[in-house]
Amino acid sequence: xxxPDYKEARTRDVRDxxxxxxxxxxxxxxxxxxxxxxxxxxxxxxxxxxxxxxxxLLENIGFSEIDDYEKxxxxxxxxxxxxENAHNKAFGMLGRIKHLKEMRPExxxxxxxxxxxxxxxVEEILTDYKFVNFVFGTHNLYDLPEIIDKAIExxxxxxxxLSREADMVEGLPVIRxxxxxxxxxxxxxxxxxCTYCIVPYTRGRERSRKKEDILxxxxxxxxxGYKEVTLLGQNxxxxxxxxxxxxxxxxxxxxxxxxxxxxIRFTTSHPWDFxxxxxxxxxxxxxxxxxxxxxxxxxxxxxxxxxxxxxxxESYLELFDKMKKIIPNVTISTDIIVGFPGETEEDFxxxxxxxxxxxxxxxxxxIFSAREGTPACKLEDNTPLKEKEDRLQRLxxxxxxxxxxxxxxxxxxxxxxxxxxxSEKKNxxxxxxxxxxxxxxxxxxxxxxxxxxxVHITNAKTWSLDGKIDR
Ligand code: SAH
Ligand code: SF4
Ligand code: F3S
Numbered sequence: 431x432x433x434p435d436y437k438e439a440r441t442r443d444v445r446d447x448x449x450x451x452x453x454x455x456x457x458x459x460x461x462x463x464x465x466x467x468x469x470x471x472x473x474x475x476x477x478x479x480x481x482x483x484x485x486x487l488l489e490n491i492g493f494s495e496i497d498d499y500e501k502x503x504x505x506x507x508x509x510x511x512x513x514e515n516a517h518n519k520a521f522g523m524l525g526r527i528k529h530l531k532e533m534r535p536e537x538x539x540x541x542x543x544x545x546x547x548x549x550x551x552v553e554e555i556l557t558d559y560k561f562v563n564f565v566f567g568t569h570n571l572y573d574l575p576e577i578i579d580k581a582i583e584x585x586x587x588x589x590x591x592l593s594r595e596a597d598m599v600e601g602l603p604v605i606r607x608x609x610x611x612x613x614x615x616x617x618x619x620x621x622x623x624c625t626y627c628i629v630p631y632t633r634g635r636e637r638s639r640k641k642e643d644i645l646x647x648x649x650x651x652x653x654x655g656y657k658e659v660t661l662l663g664q665n666x667x668x669x670x671x672x673x674x675x676x677x678x679x680x681x682x683x684x685x686x687x688x689x690x691x692x693x694i695r696f697t698t699s700h701p702w703d704f705x706x707x708x709x710x711x712x713x714x715x716x717x718x719x720x721x722x723x724x725x726x727x728x729x730x731x732x733x734x735x736x737x738x739x740x741x742x743x744e745s746y747l748e749l750f751d752k753m754k755k756i757i758p759n760v761t762i763s764t765d766i767i768v769g770f771p772g773e774t775e776e777d778f779x780x781x782x783x784x785x786x787x788x789x790x791x792x793x794x795x796x797i798f799s800a801r802e803g804t805p806a807c808k809l810e811d812n813t814p815l816k817e818k819e820d821r822l823q824r825l826x827x828x829x830x831x832x833x834x835x836x837x838x839x840x841x842x843x844x845x846x847x848x849x850x851x852x853s854e855k856k857n858x859x860x861x862x863x864x865x866x867x868x869x870x871x872x873x874x875x876x877x878x879x880x881x882x883x884x885v886h887i888t889n890a891k892t893w894s895l896d897g898k899i900d901r
Contacts, residue, residue: 431588431589432590432592433549433552433591434546434547434552434567434591434592434593435593436548436549436631438593438594439594439631439632440631442621444672445595447595447596447597447598447637448598449598449599449600450597451600451601452599452600452601452602452603454490454575455575458575459490459491459492460490461491461492462492462493462578462582463492465492466496466501466502466504467488467493467494467496467502467503467506468495468496468497468498468504468505469481469485469488469495469508470505470506470508471543472507472508472516472520472543473508473510473543473544474510474512475613475697476615476633476662477508477510477543479615479662480508480543482605482613483602483603484506484508484574485604485605486602486603486604487572487574487602487603488504488574488575488578490575490603491575491578491579499526499527502537503538504537504538504539504578505527505530505537505538506541506542507520507541507542507543508542508543509542509543509544509546510543510544510545511548511628511632511801512544512629512801513796513799513801514799514800514801515799517551524539524541524562527539528561531561538564538578538581538582539562539563539564540563540566540577541562541564541565542567542571543567544568544628544629544632544633546565546567546568547567547568547569547593547632547633548628548631548802548803550802552565552589552591556589560587562587563581563587564578564581564588566588566590566591567590567592568634569591569592569596570591570592571602572602573590577590594635595634598618608850609655609656610656610879611658611660611848611850612651612656612658612660613659614644614647614651614660614661614662615662615663616639616644616662616666616669616682616696617636617638617663617664617665617668617669618633618634618639619633619634619635619636619637620633620664620665621635621665621668622664622665622700622740623738623805624738624739625736625737625804625805625806626737626770626798626799626801626804626806627801627804628801628804629664631803631804633664635672636665636668636671636672637672638671638672638673640673641670641681641682641685644661644686645689648686648689648691649689652689652691655880656691657692657848657880658691658693658694658695658848659691659693659694659695660694660696660697661683661686661694661695661697662696662697663696663698664698665698665700665703666679666698667699667700667702667703669682678707678708679696679708680705680710680711683696683712683718684715687711687715687717687718690717692848692882693719693848693864694715694717694718694719695721695866698725699723699724699725700725701725701726701739701741701745702739702740704724706752709752709757712757713757713758719864719866720757720758720761720864721760721865722753722757722762722763723763723765724750724764725764725765725766726746727739727767728766728767728770728780729743729777729780729782729783730743730773730777730780731743731744733773733777734746736806737767737770738805743780743784747787747788750788759865761836761866762788763790763791763793763794763866764790764792764793764794765795765796766781766793766794766795766829767795767798768781768796768797768798768818768821768822768825769797769815769818769821770806771798771806771811771813772809772811772812773821778825781825782825782828785825785828785832789832789835789836790829790832791836791865791866792833792866793829795822795825795826795829797818798811798818830892834891837867837890837891837892837895838890839890840867840887840895841888842886842887843886844884844885844887844900845864845865845885845887845897846863846864846882846883846884847861847862847863847871847882847883847897848861848880849861849878849879849880850862851879857874859872859877859879861883863885867895868894869887869895869896869897870894870896870897871885871898871899872897873898875899875901877899883899883900884899884900884901885900886900
């Protein structure tokens with residue numbers, strides 16, 4: 431049994447780690463042929479991508495996927511700790527599984543992902559959720575086949591969580607959810623320690639993948655006909671810092687652009703280390719999409735300081751203006767937290783005025799959620815929840831107003847759309863523009879899913895655009 435330890439998770443000393451190649455254990459290949467798994471993924475793209483690896487690991491030992499958990503032989507929850515409601519959702523699901531286990535005790539239940547890295551969650555599982563057969567964390571995902579095999583063979587609960595990052599594993603198998611759009615990890619972990627955030631504890635120290643490994647994975651995707659890649663990291667702008675003296679995200683973006691893949695995205699960018707070189711590379715290459723997710727969190731410099739974000743309202747806006755000036759037709763989206771401990775009405779109004787200035791194309795807005803073990807959790811918080819909910823609503827009204835206003839400007843324009851699917855309505859398709867807007871459009875001629883087509887925009891809504899193919 432290996433249990434997570436927060437104190438250790440917090441440390442950031444640079445340890446030697448090796449890059450090792452993943453190898454399947456041939457002894458258990460197809461051992462569980464005929465068994466069915468149900469996988470539920472919570473949280474961010476990083477978790478979604480981890481689930482793509484998990485699928486491949488499970489299918490190698492013989493499992494196949496079903497979407498009804500009540501019929502599964504194995505139920506696995508890939509969890510998220512970012513806010514309390516993500517945490518509650520996973521425990522709610524465990525409650526339902528408990529009932530199922532009473533009727534079908536042979537069902538195997540596993541929990542992984544960020545919640546598995548939380549000592550308090552694992553303690554709760556040890557005391558109140560004894561029926562959970564195995565737990566493993568974000569640092570040893572590749573151990574999954576062996577952990578399951580051991581849980582089945584010994585019929586004993588397996589808790590295998592590493593508190594800190596281990597070796598970098600390359601060559602993990604993957605079953606991608608989409609045939610045209612793919613995720614590639616470029617950097618793991620986060621060193622920023624924003625005071626509200628649990629991610630540095632659940633995902634460990636920043637570790638960049640070697641550029642050769644990233645480019646090799648990308649070349650495979652290009653060969654397989656992929657049209658879009660999203661480079662993933664909690665803070666992609668830190669790419670390379672731990673590995674190279676003279677190779678960073680700007681260099682990587684340039685090398686990725688040169689492979690000729692039609693669409694390149696990257697997420698998430700921390701404003702603090704967004705360099706001029708990165709802005710220039712994005713502006714230079716048409717296949718690097720000019721839609722940037724640039725979380726601001728708050729418009730008040732005093733709250734930003736308490737959040738440990740390392741930039742001020744003014745320096746954020748300076749960066750924002752620079753992007754708007756240099757990158758043609760750039761769209762910028764953001765994340766905002768309201769009700770951080772000590773946020774006054776004046777602080778909140780500064781957030782509103784910043785949104786009025788930035789007129790974001792998309793924004794994810796949240797009420798602050800206290801996460802155990804983070805510094806912000808200990809701050810005095812006198813704002814009643816009702817007041818925070820009210821602020822969230824006021825903020826959402828403003829962000830929504832600009833979503834619609836920005837979309838209206840696209841009426842009459844022709845946008846290039848990557849076709850994702852056919853809608854239920856006759857002759858209707860949907861897909862995403864270069865700036866990541868959802869577009870529903872008609873075409874009398876049949877269109878291939880996965881192709882990139884020009885669409886004439888006829889009508890703008892808050893969350894999507896309508897159009898027809900431009901032939
Ligand atoms: N690495 C990304 C953020 C990942 S988490 C970045 O730094 O931009 C996604 C978003 O969740 C954050 O941008 C933040 O807005 C929100 N978030 C993180 N911790 C939170 C908390 N404790 N309460 C509320 N929202 C939080
Ligand atoms: Fe969390 Fe901040 Fe790291 Fe983003 S940069 S993952 S918000 S600590
Ligand atoms: Fe959640 Fe972990 Fe992602 S906490 S947001 S799944 S990195």
